[in-house]
Amino acid sequence: MGMQYTILMQDLASECEIAHLKITAVATRLESKRKDTCNQLAEFAETMNIPFSFKIVMIEDMLDFNVNLLELNDDEQVAVYSPFLLSSMIVTPNRLEHLMREIRKINPFITLVSEVEANHTSPEFVKRFIEALFFYGAFFDSMSDHLADDEFNRKVMESIFYGQTIRNIVAAEGKERTVRQVGIDVWRAFFARFGMLEVELSDACLNEAKLLINNYDCGNSCMVSVDNKCFIVGWKGIPIFSVSAWKFV
Incomplete structure (x- = not known):
């Protein structure tokens, strides 16, 4: 739905002057939904006076994805965000391996991953x-x-x-x-194969997450804990998903 990007825009606007913010969505379906979300983000960026553009890359199969489709400029700093995508390709490891090799070609300055924290394999x-x-x-x-x-x-x-x-x-x-679906320890071993190092999420991020949770009635039931360098979000002691950050060596 793009809600996380509105928060990102607010944080960026308060921290620094943004030359240009571009969001590229890579997807295999629901193109119209992506367009609606991007249009809403463009309207929000205008209210924040943020130079903004978006691009939608539609592919039939993840094996068709390659870095050239992104049309990156040499002076761009690229961040990759993968919300609950990688686990969907565990059953097709050739697609997962292909995607990771293409991401490595991008060499993003940060890669953020949200994944289910469970062992269903x-x-x-x-x-x-x-x-x-x-x-x-x-x-x-x-x-x-x-x-x-x-x-x-x-x-x-x-x-x-x-x-x-x-x-x-x-x-x-x-x-x-x-x-x-697999847990964060399995993903750590997998990412290590591609030369990725885990980046520690800050105490400020943890405190902000806890403040956000405490704004809701579920504050006493929803938990955020630290596992090595990542966060685990759970419900009444049961881990639900992880949030981790990575950089390529």
Whole structure:
């Protein structure tokens, strides 16, 4: 939805003078949705007096992605943000490897990664069942705390988004099991293969995250903790997702 970029614009505007801010979205579907979001961001950037442009790179397959599609200038400083994308390609490792090689060619000054903090890849049914039980149990618990039983959005989330995902994790096997999520330690080993070093997220970032959470009723249930150099966001003690930052050597 682009909300994180409005916060980014506000922070950049308060910290420094921006010569130009360009956001490039790389996607395989929902082009119209990307355009709507980018148009909204352009309107917001105008209110902040930030020179802004956006580019949408639509590809049929992640194997079609290459750095030339980004049309980067030599004087650009590039940051890469990957929200819950890499885990979707675990089942197709050739796509994941290809994407990482192309990102390395960009040599961004920072790469930010948000990923699910769970182990849903075990070949053993019982282990996958237990992991899914605790992980998605936390999601259902959070919704029961804040949404009525007959809330339409809650029904959609539980029956379609969570329900189908749980069914795939627990019941599907082989190539049919497309949902394969791993924790931050696995990603650390994977990123190390591409010469990436983890960058420590600052105490200021941690304090800001906690202040944001405390603005909501869920403040006592939602947690943010530090794992080595990254943050883990969880619900009542159950890890949900990680946020980490990386640089290429």
